[in-house]
Amino acid sequence: MKRILKLHVNGEDFEILTEIHKTLLEVLREDLGLTGTKRGCDLGTCGACTVLIDGKPHLSCLTLTADVQGKKITTIEGLAQDGQLHPLQKAFAEKGAIQCGFCTPGMILTAKALLDEDPHPSEEKVKKAISGNLCRCTGYVKIVDAILSVTDKSSES
Amino acid sequence: MGVGWPRNDVSQAVLKRKTFQKGKVMRDPVSKSHLWKKPCWEKYFRVKTPGEAVQILEELQGESRVIAGGTDLLARMRQEGFGVKALVDITCIPGLGEIRSEDGLIRLGAVATPKDLSQSSVLREKAFCLAQAASQIGTPQIRNLGTLGGNLCNASPAADLAPPLLIFEAKAKIAGGKGEREVPLDSFFTGPGQTVLNPSEILKEIIIPELRLDASATFLKLGRRKAADLALVSVAVLLAMDRKERTCQLIRIGLGSVAPTPIRAKQAEAFLIGRRLDDRSIQEAAQSAMRESQPISDVRASSQYRREMVGVMVERAIRKCLEQLEGKDV
Numbered sequence: 001m002k003r004i005l006k007l008h009v010n011g012e013d014f015e016i017l018t019e020i021h022k023t024l025l026e027v028l029r030e031d032l033g034l035t036g037t038k039r040g041c042d043l044g045t046c047g048a049c050t051v052l053i054d055g056k057p058h059l060s061c062l063t064l065t066a067d068v069q070g071k072k073i074t075t076i077e078g079l080a081q082d083g084q085l086h087p088l089q090k091a092f093a094e095k096g097a098i099q100c101g102f103c104t105p106g107m108i109l110t111a112k113a114l115l116d117e118d119p120h121p122s123e124e125k126v127k128k129a130i131s132g133n134l135c136r137c138t139g140y141v142k143i144v145d146a147i148l149s150v151t152d153k154s155s156e157s
Numbered sequence: 158m159g160v161g162w163p164r165n166d167v168s169q170a171v172l173k174r175k176t177f178q179k180g181k182v183m184r185d186p187v188s189k190s191h192l193w194k195k196p197c198w199e200k201y202f203r204v205k206t207p208g209e210a211v212q213i214l215e216e217l218q219g220e221s222r223v224i225a226g227g228t229d230l231l232a233r234m235r236q237e238g239f240g241v242k243a244l245v246d247i248t249c250i251p252g253l254g255e256i257r258s259e260d261g262l263i264r265l266g267a268v269a270t271p272k273d274l275s276q277s278s279v280l281r282e283k284a285f286c287l288a289q290a291a292s293q294i295g296t297p298q299i300r301n302l303g304t305l306g307g308n309l310c311n312a313s314p315a316a317d318l319a320p321p322l323l324i325f326e327a328k329a330k331i332a333g334g335k336g337e338r339e340v341p342l343d344s345f346f347t348g349p350g351q352t353v354l355n356p357s358e359i360l361k362e363i364i365i366p367e368l369r370l371d372a373s374a375t376f377l378k379l380g381r382r383k384a385a386d387l388a389l390v391s392v393a394v395l396l397a398m399d400r401k402e403r404t405c406q407l408i409r410i411g412l413g414s415v416a417p418t419p420i421r422a423k424q425a426e427a428f429l430i431g432r433r434l435d436d437r438s439i440q441e442a443a444q445s446a447m448r449e450s451q452p453i454s455d456v457r458a459s460s461q462y463r464r465e466m467v468g469v470m471v472e473r474a475i476r477k478c479l480e481q482l483e484g485k486d487v
Contacts, residue, residue: 001199020201021197021201023231042235043232043235044228044231044232044295044298044299044302045296045385047296047298050298056301057297057298057301058298058301058302059228059298059302062226062227062228062231062232062302063227063302064201064227064231066201067246067248110298128297128384129297131296131297131383131384131385132295132296132297132298132299132384132385133296134385
C-alpha cells in the first residue's frame, strides 16, 4: 500500500509517495536518490546505514520511514555547506581515514553526533562512540585520529 | 537485540567456505541478502493506550505482532522472510517509556530504551548495575532504538537486562484482555524465544525494589569483543553481609547465556547464605553455579568454556560486590 509521507531531510522538506513498509534506508536510497547512506548488513549490526535523527545516530535499516515524519534527518549529503566539506569530512580525507569508503558515511555521522554532544571527547570516548560502526578494512586507528584531529582544531580556534 | 542474528550465519558460512572445491562456481555464502524478503505486513497500528493494543491483538488472533524498537523483529522478519497481518506499535503510548521511583519501588516503562536506562539518574543512584548492563547492550545505535520490553520479550537466553533484573526479583506487569497481571521475572521466561505472554498480551512495566542501602550489586558481561556482541556469559550478583561477622545475609546470582533462559543460581545462593564470606566459600559457591548452568556449544564458544567462565565470573562478581560493600559507610 502506498502513502504520502512527509520527510525533513538535510534541511529540505519532501513529500514522497511510497510503500508504507519501506525502511528509512530504502526511502533515502531509492526514492530520494541519496545513496551516500549505505546498506551493509541490513540487520542493525554494521552501522553503515547510520543517519542522524534529531541529531542522534540511528540505524536507518531498522527505522520505518513512517515513524520519522516530522523529525530532522541528516545524511552524509547534508554535511557539506556551500560546496565546503564539513571539518570531519576534510579530516577523514586528509588523515587517510578512508579505505574502501563503505563505512565512512556512517562513521562521520556518528562522529558528528559525538562532537555535537561533547566537542572535546577523550580517545576512549571516541572509540566507544564508533563501536557500532564496523570498518571491515579495519582502519580504525586513522579514523580515531581523524576524529580527534577535528577536536584539536576547534580547541585552538 | 538485533546484533546477534547475522553473526551466527556469517561465521558458519566462513567455516564452510574453506571446504569449497576449486573451479566450482558458487554464490558467496557470506551474503544471504539475495534470499531476504522485505518485511511485510498489511496494517501498521500506532496505538495510544495499552488497551487499544490488546484489543487489536485479540481481534487479529495471533496474526499480529507487537513492535517496539524493531531491532529484533524487523531483522528476523527480513532474515526468515515471514509476514504478519498487522504490527502493533506501542512506542507512542504516553508514559510507557518512563522510569520513575515511588515508595521504594522503581517502575520501568516497557519501551524505555537502553540509552534511557543507562542515563537514568534514578537507576544510577538506586540500581546502578541495571544501568551498567543497559550500557553494554549491542551498539550505541541499537541502544538508541531498542527497548527494555523488547530485550525481555524476545527472550534471548543472552538478554543483557535479564540477569540484573532477576537479582532484583523484578516483576513484570502484563496487560491483557482480562485486565492486568503481575508475573515474577524468573517465571516470565519459558524457553529460548518464549515467554508466558499470550499472543494478545503486552508487557507494560517492570517493577523492581530499590537496592537496599546495606547491599551492593554488580553486573559482568563476557563477550568476544566489547561492542556489538552477545554475551558468552553474563553474571549479576546482589550481596549483603553482616559487617562484623562477614557472613552472607543476602545473596542473589543471576546468569545469562548459559541455560535455555536467563536463570538464578539458587543452589549457589543457598550454599552461601549465612556462611562466612572467605576465599573458600566464594569459590565453592562459584563451583555450585557452574554445576547449575547448562550452557550449549555454538559458534561463539563451547559449553565447556562457558561453564568454566561461569565459575570465574561468579567469583569475580561476588568479590566486586564485597569490595563495594567494604567501601561503603553504613
